[in-house]
Amino acid sequence: MSGQEFQQVTESTAGPAKPNPYGPNPADYLSNVSNFQLIDSTLREGEQFANAFFTTEKKIEIAKALDDFGVDYIELTSPVASEQSREDCEAICKLGLKAKILTHIRCHMDDAKVAVETGVDGVDVVIGTSKFLRQYSHGKDMNYIAKSAIEVIEFVKSKGIEIRFSSEDSFRSDLVDLLNIYKTVDKIGVNRVGIADTVGCANPRQVYELVRTLKSVVSCDIECHFHNDTGCAISNAYTALEGGARLIDVSVLGIGERNGITPLGGLMARMIVASPDYVKSKYKLHKIRDIENLVAEAVEVNIPFNNPITGFCAFTHKAGIHAKAILANPSTYEILNPHDFGLKRYIHFANRLTGWNAIKSRVDQLNLNLTDAQCKEVTTKIKKLGDIRPLNIDDVDSIIKDYHAEVSTPQLKSISSGNDEDLEAIDAGEPVSKKAKTSN
């Protein structure tokens, strides 16, 4: 095909991009993407994680850390689950935290009567509404559910504390049944209604549709709870906010039944992209790493290697073409700024995919002086060795230094890369905890 057949591409002359192209979609006039609240359920849903056994002291330590981070609510295991659960609930209510304390109970007066005596700021009531749960869990019909919901709700309200009514397994419940019960409890004045994807089956556009529909039926706030069995818990939460939900249930590292729910850190990664000012002003993002380490230690798991934000490689750039652009402008390959989370970015230059720009920045870090042509030549030597075995920083540095000696360029102080203070070099041979140490 010859040139003239090619349709000329004209540079778009649109003015400066809007401040945040990843912000809320203007079409979502009910969006709460920039006005959401967090209900942390590490001490309720998280206690249902296979490895979780929290002592009273550990629960208090976690509750204080979450409060310091800035979560709006902290949800605790039902006081009827066990005697210790009840005592722990009372102990945490006495801490006088900024975050409101909630407990999570079945839709029974027996549970409600115990819950309201613990000192909580609110009660989260849940009952299964799907045919599965109605048949195999509590075995009650929708009329029974509505009647008991009304009794429990009016009782809790009479105590002057917040009340949320949530269905369980909402996405496998009959839509008419759901809207009917939500409309009923909204009328009698619940603070929130909850949608729960108890089995993790929902996908984002389903979530958006259900939230938008529910929003047209109730006047109270909508809270959403998403399990992560099919890997959609973060985006389902985001899409729910786009549709008008106001509150999202999270837990540290997402721990909960099975593979858990929307993780606190992962949701922060998603939300800071959409609403940087709101998120940075409201939550202490640099505390995420400490909170995750605290909970990971308590439940005896490791931080996943690919965990959002805190995964060891979340801010590591390896391919030569990536490293080049990152050195010129980090935004080229980063939508998240590690500084927002008290973290650093890494350029991984000690590997066979490295490029001469990454090596040049290393040359600068070593305060050596090589021309671009020389940097390219030494890069070729490094890539050759990288083909033979994994490289570490020492390998690369000695190749660079030997080469520098050969060419014996007069030693001049070079202009160092504008991003030096952001950068750490890492090698491939050791765990990253060590890598950071061996860097300079």
Add this chain to the structure above:
Amino acid sequence: MSGQEFQQVTESTAGPAKPNPYGPNPADYLSNVSNFQLIDSTLREGEQFANAFFTTEKKIEIAKALDDFGVDYIELTSPVASEQSREDCEAICKLGLKAKILTHIRCHMDDAKVAVETGVDGVDVVIGTSKFLRQYSHGKDMNYIAKSAIEVIEFVKSKGIEIRFSSEDSFRSDLVDLLNIYKTVDKIGVNRVGIADTVGCANPRQVYELVRTLKSVVSCDIECHFHNDTGCAISNAYTALEGGARLIDVSVLGIGERNGITPLGGLMARMIVASPDYVKSKYKLHKIRDIENLVAEAVEVNIPFNNPITGFCAFTHKAGIHAKAILANPSTYEILNPHDFGLKRYIHFANRLTGWNAIKSRVDQLNLNLTDAQCKEVTTKIKKLGDIRPLNIDDVDSIIKDYHAEVSTPQLKSISSGNDEDLEAIDAGEPVSKKAKTSN
């Protein structure tokens, strides 16, 4: 509020639910949710993972495992990345796998000339189209991009192999520029155009809109590549298929630059819910665990505790109310069936959140005979100890056995739970690898 004010809730009398309520949305007339293909990029994107150094032997082992699993394409690192990369590419092409072999190159004739000599079935060409990449990476304008794209595409086509043209950082590129270049390359007959969320900034509804729009401009297939920086890579892939994309880039465990891309296993968890017949007939799901272990070992990481499907707790049920329902019908709290992946489900009964139904099933497993009332009584004893310290199976078993001795019920063979063959009991005290062993 008195009864008559309560709006009567009538049971919905809808007939039997449609076979799969989680299937493709009928409104998505272009949906490929039941007709998608996988391009595994573990040996390209995955090689850009910080810890990745694959020897030739390991690359071949991984390629064979992916081919056996059933991926449609295997994408390899550019042959110009290093001499060894080129040789490995040729070696894998010679294996005669069912999967088509692709290599991934910059939009340069220099790269294309090397690529077409390696024996690959197709070439994936990529070039940055966002203002960021055009400014800080290759520094070319859209006209240059279009011209070089046409030259490379026509050259590769002349060799009779597949060609894909992808923009890079598509979601930060100018829409008019994008559609213009895609329309141009579609006209000259590329096999696929690619959309890449290179920085992981996209959200599902954005993805749906872009794919739907692109679908109206090109006649070729659409491939999508999603990074996972904000935790949306799985749902973005799903939503892209709903919008009409046909191919999804994945890697084993999602390894790649930074936190990587859509994980193979995670996407399978999402897709089996939507298209069970298609997914089960096309891919060997029971191989996922082995492939993940193979790659995890090669790059020296652990399988994340909460990994989709293969995370140690993915099929573990803990809370009493969950255990009760799971024992009655696993679908109550499971959207995924562990058997589809060659895995088992666990009821975690040795903890203070346990319920008497879980304990009753344990009593049955022990072939003891207790009445429901007696099971409830012994459950109370177990929960009391669970408040004091973490429990293991031996703790629970001895409490049950002591209690059984006390009440000295005549030993009769009890009817065992219908799910016994599905169930394994686990305790909280040990790593799960051991748990399975200690189970019975």
